[in-house]
Amino acid sequence: MKRIKDDTVFSKLNLCGRNIRAARIAAHLTQKQLSEKLETMAIYVCRGSVSRIESGERIVTDIELHAIAEILNVSIESLFPTKD
Incomplete structure (x- = not known):
């Protein structure tokens, strides 16, 4: 499986x-x-990658975002920043 590049x-x-x-x-x-x-949803994101996603150092794919929203029981839209 190809690794998602951590790139500025x-x-x-x-x-x-x-x-x-x-x-x-x-x-x-x-x-x-x-x-x-x-991982139980066949989305392989290690703990370190979760940390990098949360800090903005790693992109999050659409499939990962969908699974994260499902696990956290929130809408995908709520994970995007709101306009102030």
Whole structure:
């Protein structure tokens, strides 16, 4: 399986990291627990990658975003930043 490149150009496209972190904390899950739940859905994101997604250092794919929203029991839209 191809590794998703951690690249400063692409990581700037990560708009959801901060809200993923907030939703994960609200769901009382650790990064490791989220990683393990993703694995049960055949989405392989290690704990370190979860950390990099949340900090905006790694992009999150549409498939990963869908699975994360499902696990955290939130809408995909709620993971995107809102306009102020």
